[in-house]
Amino acid sequence: MPKRTDIKKILIIGSGPIVIGQACEFDYSGTQACKALREEGYQVVLVNSNPATIMTDPEIADATYIEPLTADVLEMILEKERPDAVLPTMGGQTALNLAVEIWEKGVFQRLGIELIGANFNSIKKAEDRELFREAMRNIGLEVPGSAIVLSLEEGMRHIEEIGFPAILRPAFTLGGTGGGIAYNMEEYRELLEKGLKLSLNHQVLVEESVLGWKEYELEVMRDRADNVVIICSIENFDPMGVHTGDSITVAPAQTLTDKEYQRMRDASIAIIREIGVDTGGSNIQFALDPQTGRMTVIEMNPRVSRSSALASKATGFPIAKIAAKLAVGLTLNEIPNSITRETPASFEPTLDYVVTKIPRFAFEKFPEADPTLTTQMKSVGEVMSIGRTFKESLQKAIRSLETGSYGLDVSGFTDEEFFETKLRRPNNERLWAVAHAMRKGKSVSEIHELTMIDPWFLENIRQIVEAERELEEAGAKAKDILSDREALNGLKGMGFSDRRLGQLLGIGEDGIRKARKELGLRAVYKMVDTCAAEFQAFTPYLYSTYEKPFYRLASGEKTGVNTECEAAPSGRKKVVILGSGPNRIGQGIEFDYCCVHAVFALRELGYETIMVNCNPETVSTDYDTADRLYFEPLTIEDVLNIIGVERPEGVVVQFGGQTPLKLAIPLEREGVKIFGTSPDSIDRAEDRKRFRELLDKLALRQPRSDTAFSVEKALEAAKVIGYPVMVRPSYVLGGRAMEIVYDEDALAGYMRRAVKASPEHPVLIDKYLEDATEVDVDAVCDGRDVFVGGVMEHIEEAGIHSGDSACSLPPYSLDEDVVNEIKRQTAALALELNVIGLMNVQFAIKGKDIYILEVNPRASRTVPFVSKATGVPLAKVAAKVMAGKTLKELGLAEERSPFSHIAVKEAVFPFDRFHGVDPILGPEMKSTGEVMGIDTSFGLAYAKAQTASRSKIPTSGKIFFSLRDKDKPASVPIARKLLEMGFGIVATKGTAKNFEEHGLKVESVNKLMEGRPNVVDLLKNRELSFIVNTISDARAHKDSFYIRQNAMQYGVPYTTTISGARAVVEAIESLKKSKSLSIRPIQDYHKSPSSRA
């Protein structure tokens, strides 16, 4: 069937900020959808509040609204744009929920807009537990015994028949938020109460436990002509009970016979038809009893998902792109398979390799959180890896994680409770614990008993452990392997890294690399081609493996002995761009955004672009992004292998964050050219001593600082510098293990913990500038000129991690001469460091004094925000500069005229995921994502950013204050303004007293321990519309934690800084003035293209 001509304009809803359960896979999907629809000639309107996405680049859609994803805002956009259709299946649960909400308000019906991809009824059928169960019954499929519960009483009635353990799943929540497993009545009651509260429609599904069953997922697609295909089957390494996002998963399914697989396939087809997803993709999850083969349907997502992104990367079949085309009426057989060109998309990919995904967690950021994995997702990112065998792909995935592990090598499990805590209870170290248990003599069946992990996976791990053991037991003879090509090839084929082998043989990574070189033992590259080589493939989407050579017998001689490598490098001018690896707190989508821009820019300049990355969620690992894609771990070994095959002109390391940056020096040592700023300049900015010399030379100021290797030395240094001080280990990512300490006791305590964390690294001690304003600057330098892309003033004061702080571009309170001085200093630094490309500088402003906190000669987290706010694609500019263009040539040598708009970035946090974690901000980064608000005034832009981050700006009601003494003076004008605007003020006794002394009329309320009614009662009664809570030290943190915890639980917005409170007041004022938010596409803000980049 041809595509529809009755629709012309389509609106796509994005997924908003990166949160746990919804990450950059929706940027990948959404970007593909936008491109696919425009390719078919449709006009595309996009709504997404997340600036750090490729999809919100102005070129991707015809009109892009970087506006809050709320029903009110979306309704305004629909009114204004009047699209013919809305595609709600590309933006995760956020988009789907929003579509449902708007449908129920009757907006679509009133405006005559059609929902395509999934209609209202099918969304309801898939998402509403009761409707779903009924639908499954209609087609003769089993679901676990369960009950839909709308109240606590009802829940208590049903639990008797369902029994323990019981699984709780609130309906309509992100990534299973609020779900869990209850083993007893007490846990059940607690989880049920929480779930009812979190569910959009106060519905919780209480389910029969299928814990320990095998878990499978199928990715299904259906077109308008009712053709259905299965794109990928996935088998979970972690059995049922662990959220699939937190599970190690493997594609294709490994332990199903054809009959069992076909049964699941038939069920999937029946499900997509019964639910009524007319066009597009769905993800369907099954549980299988390993003893009897009983199969139950767990759930279905009638949209693209994290799993569909993984399946797309695992198979080479671009699900989102095809889904978008199906949504406008094309059928699968009308769409070509772009990898083989000759064959249509109406087929089922077949693999000749194994794909393994391992999630990446951030528990080190939340030490108070429980690391047990449950049905509520906790991971922040993932890696995928491809190998010819499961063993190979597993070991490649392990080293892709960048957690310091290069194989099944962690053996620090000494806990007596080891088998209980690390094996029986699912956790992020279980994979290594399994290997450890095998080394300790546990059998596969014993480990299976403890973990319920399928014996097939365990046996494969046993083979790896066995190989290690044989190598270790060989003692001195083990080194023979270094000259035994076949044996070494065998180990490499099992996925062993040089590093791990070097460890086992005691000769280091270099020793193995040298041995491989001498033997001529090289990785070969194979193509991901959707068809297991049945047809020729044209898309260079590659992965490495080790294969045995073959040869031809000619006149009795072995000729042409070789291993087959399909890389077929071109002779073009080319460059390798290293990606940023798995998303983690501190290094997320922003860096992928920069890498993708580098690819675009360098391709424009005529380079063949070669991307290396291992993160399946990203746009960078879309095989359509770079000219060539290597889906590989970002270790020195794997990168050198690629460089050996490709022989590029150089490598770009400055866009992917720390991951590629830490490879710069090792790569240079191997004679690889690094594009842009030299590794030496990077070192000059990172090495404390060299950096100080640099600042001295430029006569720039930095807070006093020192370095200490021992507790005594640290105490001494801090005394000289003066408290408070900021302390951290010398090697940091996203402010990890960084703390502000106010006295000797606290410092001594920190030193004990931090030094344990990294013994070979010293601890850095800096003067902490209290109440200073922090400023971030992103600039590009070509060695002669400097272009300052943006000066961002933080809302929260210095000391709060820049990634966690809201910021305003341009600055909203700084004097012009301060801003000019900041720019001058930035330029001086860039030129002195001979930066070629991007540079980020962090300043602290105290009064008129400007201090330099940090200089990073690389892409920063704020680059996409600056680009969206200013209309100058900074990363692209930088990439071009690195390739030799000058800023003059790019039309950016001079400063641009000021804007009439203002943009605010706000961070988004995962605190609701980690029960028991204090949502207080500090020097340790904790946010997972960001949103942008853009408007004509700071107040409005800030209000939008807050709304987009789901922190509603109050317009009426009572505001609660509980402040540390230091903030009390500054809070008086804030409170006064609030009173003037008609708000009520409630405060704890001390805070209230201060207000009263200044003549303000406020209510005072008890703290928790002071009797009833207290602040928690007010929260529970929903009497408070906003909370301002600032705390001085760690003890005060603990004492007031309950306030923030209850605020989170009852969904009351809060701020933990006085500057945040000030900004909120400004936002309220602006909102009151303008009555409501207004909307405007980003393309309108940057109408005059002033850059040729």
Place this chain on the structure above:
Amino acid sequence: MGLGVRKSKKALLVLKDGVVFEGKSFGAEGEAIGEVVFNTSMTGYQEILTDPSYKGQIVTMTYSQMGNYGVNGEDPESQAPCAEGFIVREYLPFPSNWRSGKKSLGDYLKEHGIAGIEGIDTRALTRHLREHGAQTGVISSVDPDLESLLEKVRAFPDIGAFDFVKEVSSKEAFGWRQDLWRWPEGLALQGEKADGRKKVVAYDFGIKFNILRNLVHAGFDVTVVPAQTPAEKVLELDPDGVLLSNGPGDPQTVTYAVEAARKLMGKKPVFGICLGHQILGLAMGGSTYKLKFGHHGGNHPVMDLLTGRVEITSQNHNYCVDVKSLKGKVELTHRNLYDGTEEGMRHVEFPVMSVQHHPEAGPGPNDASHIFSRFRRLLDAR
């Protein structure tokens, strides 16, 4: 050395064009010779091994992990493995599946004397076959002499020279009552003779059990007859319809089957599958040709031109009917969307229909299984 993994004897694979792969032996030690083809199914190795159509062929699986779920008593498609040899990237000797018990693929092959080779670059082999065509090859774990092996391969006649059908066909007629596999019953027998069942005689050219099960499922009483049963004998049985099954080798060698088909057309409704389809093509006076490397897998899209639906099909054939050579006699009913090959037809006059792919699946998707009901309707319409 082979650290950590199964230790075993060296094995060699030598192709007719002189290309050699060195690997490890698995399954039976010994030697196997035949036409080397590749199959792209990710599941169903037991069905593939026991599919009589693979007689005379050595199968290489493109999916890299084999043996994962072991073998069981329910999945064979015939009495015993028929493929001559088996080539895999990695054989995993530790099956895990609720139906297999602990029975491994390696033991199964050993039991049936089938030689296998593992540890070679099967993707390189597949690409080689794709580029240079299916060709004779030998697997050996007993003869280490490359020259000698190459000689054996070169001396071995091409597959077209054999009549494997005679070898794999049953020698006696028999009835069949087993229905399709389902959970939890497994392979249940068809119930007592119900009204409305139609009688079908199935020619066994190397028939897969799943064809018989599908016939039972679609409401037939099934009698299977040997490949060389003359048409007259079948007509004596007075069935409501006749099925011409799949089978190994070149259709041109089974002249007796072509002869029988010619006599049956017009007298009885006939349904041909795979080799049966090719036999019908020849019986109608058409021609057949050999594909470069055949279709073997479970993911080919085929359009059913009668419904406009795309079906994902199970495929296993090296030969094709040139349906255009039957212009005016048949209507094309199925087309392979991968390479445009013609994969189904029906006679314009007689109740005769056939498909090149495998609607019975086993292994592969069940999308096309409804065609057994179409055959049934063809009978009902009379």
